[in-house]
Amino acid sequence: MESHSSHSSVAGTGPRVVHWSVISRGTLLTLVSVSGLVLILGAAFSPDRVLANLLLVAFYLISLGLFGIVFVAIQYASGAGWSVGFRRIPEAMSGVLWIGGLAILPVLASLRVLYEWSHSDVVAHDHLLQLKSGWLDPFMFIVRSVIYLFVWIGMAYFIIRRSRRQDVDGSSVHTERNVLLGALFLVVFGVTFSVASFDWLMSLEPHWFSTVFGVYNFSGMFTSGLATLILILLGLKRLGWLKREFTEEHLHDLGKLLFGFSCFWAYIWFCQYMLIWYANIPEETAYYELRTQGIWGALMFLCLFLNWVVPFLGLLPRAAKRSAFAMARVSCVVLVGHWLDLYLMIMPSIREGGALPGLIEIAGATLLFGLFVWGFGRLLGRANLVPARDPYLPESLQHHV
Amino acid sequence: MIDQRVVMVFESADDLMSATRAVRESGWKIEEAYTPYAVHGLDEAMGRAPSRLPYITFLCGLVGTLLALWLQHWTSSVSWPLNVGGKPFNSLPAFVPVIFEIMVLFAGLGSVATLLIRSRLYPGKKVQLPSVDITNHRFALVLAPQDASFSHDEASQLCRRHNAVALHFLGDIENKK
Numbered sequence: 266m267e268s269h270s271s272h273s274s275v276a277g278t279g280p281r282v283v284h285w286s287v288i289s290r291g292t293l294l295t296l297v298s299v300s301g302l303v304l305i306l307g308a309a310f311s312p313d314r315v316l317a318n319l320l321l322v323a324f325y326l327i328s329l330g331l332f333g334i335v336f337v338a339i340q341y342a343s344g345a346g347w348s349v350g351f352r353r354i355p356e357a358m359s360g361v362l363w364i365g366g367l368a369i370l371p372v373l374a375s376l377r378v379l380y381e382w383s384h385s386d387v388v389a390h391d392h393l394l395q396l397k398s399g400w401l402d403p404f405m406f407i408v409r410s411v412i413y414l415f416v417w418i419g420m421a422y423f424i425i426r427r428s429r430r431q432d433v434d435g436s437s438v439h440t441e442r443n444v445l446l447g448a449l450f451l452v453v454f455g456v457t458f459s460v461a462s463f464d465w466l467m468s469l470e471p472h473w474f475s476t477v478f479g480v481y482n483f484s485g486m487f488t489s490g491l492a493t494l495i496l497i498l499l500g501l502k503r504l505g506w507l508k509r510e511f512t513e514e515h516l517h518d519l520g521k522l523l524f525g526f527s528c529f530w531a532y533i534w535f536c537q538y539m540l541i542w543y544a545n546i547p548e549e550t551a552y553y554e555l556r557t558q559g560i561w562g563a564l565m566f567l568c569l570f571l572n573w574v575v576p577f578l579g580l581l582p583r584a585a586k587r588s589a590f591a592m593a594r595v596s597c598v599v600l601v602g603h604w605l606d607l608y609l610m611i612m613p614s615i616r617e618g619g620a621l622p623g624l625i626e627i628a629g630a631t632l633l634f635g636l637f638v639w640g641f642g643r644l645l646g647r648a649n650l651v652p653a654r655d656p657y658l659p660e661s662l663q664h665h666v
Numbered sequence: 667m668i669d670q671r672v673v674m675v676f677e678s679a680d681d682l683m684s685a686t687r688a689v690r691e692s693g694w695k696i697e698e699a700y701t702p703y704a705v706h707g708l709d710e711a712m713g714r715a716p717s718r719l720p721y722i723t724f725l726c727g728l729v730g731t732l733l734a735l736w737l738q739h740w741t742s743s744v745s746w747p748l749n750v751g752g753k754p755f756n757s758l759p760a761f762v763p764v765i766f767e768i769m770v771l772f773a774g775l776g777s778v779a780t781l782l783i784r785s786r787l788y789p790g791k792k793v794q795l796p797s798v799d800i801t802n803h804r805f806a807l808v809l810a811p812q813d814a815s816f817s818h819d820e821a822s823q824l825c826r827r828h829n830a831v832a833l834h835f836l837g838d839i840e841n842k843k
Binding site: 543583 | 706707716724751752759760762763
C-alpha cells in the first residue's frame with residue numbers, strides 16, 4: 266500500500282502536466298503553432314487538401330479519445346480487474362475528444378469543399394443523391410456531428426468523474442454505477458460511432474456505400490488506440506511511474522489485444538474488399554477501382570503490410586509481447602499504418618490522380634501528435650495517477666498471465 | 667544415491683507451491699507435479715522450460731496455408747477451370763477464406779495431435795497416478811531419482827516444513843499399475 270500513497274502524493278503535489286522525456290511544453294507549443302501555420306498557408310493554395318488533412322487529424326484524435334473511454338467502459342462492464350492499476354491513462358486519453366471536436370469545426374463550416382452532396386445544383390441532376398438527401402442534408406449533418414460529440418464527451422465526463430470520486434471516499438458504489446454507465450455507453454457508442462463514420466468519411470464518396478464501414482473504422486480505432494496506450498505506458502514506465510501497476514504481465518495482455526485487434530482489422534478489411542470484388546457491382550467497385558491502382562494501389566498494399574503483416578509476425582512469439590522493445594516498435598508501425606488507412610479513405614476522393622503524402626500531410630501529422638500530447642497530458646495531471654481506492658486494485662497488482 | 671522416486675502429498679496448492687520452490691532451491695530434480703486443477707504459476711515454480719508446441723502449431727499452419735493455396739489453384743485453374751462471374755481462374759481473393767480455414771484446421775488438429783503423441787496419451791493408455799487423491803483434493807510432487815546430495819532425513823524434514831500429509835518412495839511409476 267505504501268506505493269499507492271506515494272503515488273497519490275506525488276501526483277497531487279508534483280507537476281500537473283506529465284512532461285515527456287523528449288518533449289517540453291515549449292517544444293510542444295512550437296510544434297503545434299508551426300504545423301498550424303503551415304496548414305493555414307497551405308489553405309491559400311489548396312484549401313481542399315488542407316481541409317481533408319484537418320478531417321484526418323480530427324477523426325484520428327476523436328478515435329484515440331473514444332478508445333480511451335471505450336476501453337475504460339469495457340473494463341467496467343466486464344468486471345475486469347487486471348487493468349485497474351493503469352486506468353487513469355485511458356481515462357486521460359479521452360481528454361483529446363474535445364480537441365478533435367474543435368479540429369473538425371472548419372470542415373463542418375465549409376462542407377462544400379469536401380462533400381459533393383452539399384452542392385444543391387449537383388444533387389438536382391443526380392438521382393442517387395436525391396434519394397440519399399433525406400440523410401445527407403447539410404443542416405442535419407452539422408446537427409448530428411454536434412450531437413455525437415456532445416454525447417461522447419458528456420458520457421466520458423460522467424464515467425471519469427465517478428472514477429475520480431472513488432479516490433476520495435473509496436466507496437464501491439462508484440464501481441457499480443460505472444458498470445451500468447459503461448454498458449450504456451458501449452451501446453450508445455456502437456451506434457453513434459458507426460453513423461459518425463458514415464457521415465464524416467463514407468459520405469466523401471456519396472455514391473458509394475459499405476454497410477461494414479462502421480465496423481471497419483471501429484477496428485482501426487481500437488487497434489490504433491491500443492498502440493497509443495501501450496506507447497504511453499512504456500513511456501511513463503521509463504520515466505519511473507507505474508512500476509507496480511504496469512508490469513510485464515500487463516504488457517503481455519495488451520500485446521495479445523493489439524495482436525488480436527490487428528487481425529480483426531485485417532479480417533474486416535478483407536470482408537469489405539472481397540464482397541465488393543466478388544459481387545462486382547459498379548456503384549460499389551468504384552471505391553476500390555480508384556484505390557487499387559497506381560500510387561493509391563501501392564499505398565493500399567503498404568497499409569495492409571503496416572497494419573497487419575508487421576503486428577502479426579512481429580507479435581506472434583510470446584517473448585515479443587513481453588518485450589518493451591518489440592511492443593514499442595510494433596505500436597509505432599501500427600500508428601503510422603492507421604494514419605495511412607485514414608489517408609486512403611479520405612484523400613482519393615479529392616485527389617483522384619494519386620498522391621504521396623507531402624508537406625501538408627507532414628504538418629497535419631505533427632499537429633495531430635502535438636494536440637494529442639497536449640490534450641492527454643492536461644487531463645492526466647488532474648487526478649491521481651493510480652485509482653488508489655478501487656476495489657479491484659489488488660487484483661490488478663497481482664495480475665499474472 | 668536413491669534409486670526410487672519420492673512422492674510428497676499435500677493438502678493445499680499453497681503448500682505444494684512453497685514445497686516446489688524449496689525442493690528446487692535444494693537442487694533436487696522435480697519429475698512431475700500432480701494437481702486436481704490448474705495451479706497458477708506452478709510451471710514457473712517447477713522451472714519448466716517454455717513449451718515448444720507453438721513452433722509445431724506455426725509449422726502446421728504454414729503447411730495448411732500452402733496446401734490450401736495449391737489445392738484451390740490446381741482444382742480451379744489447372745484440373746477443371748470454371749468461369750465464375752467472369753473472374754480469372756486463378757483469383758487469390760476468392761481463395762483466402764478457404765486458405766484461412768484450412769490453416770486454422772491444420773494448426774489446431776496438428777497441435778492437439780502433437781500434444782497427445784508427445785505426452786504418450788494414446789488410446790487404451792493405463793492411468794498412472796502417484797495417488798488417486800490427486801484427482802479430487804490432494805496435490806502431489808514427484809521427485810526424480812536423486813544423486814548423492816539427497817537424503818531420506820532431509821526429505822522428511824522438508825515434508826514436515828511444508829505440511830505434507832504423506833511421503834512415499836516408489837520404485838518406478840511406469841511399472842506400478
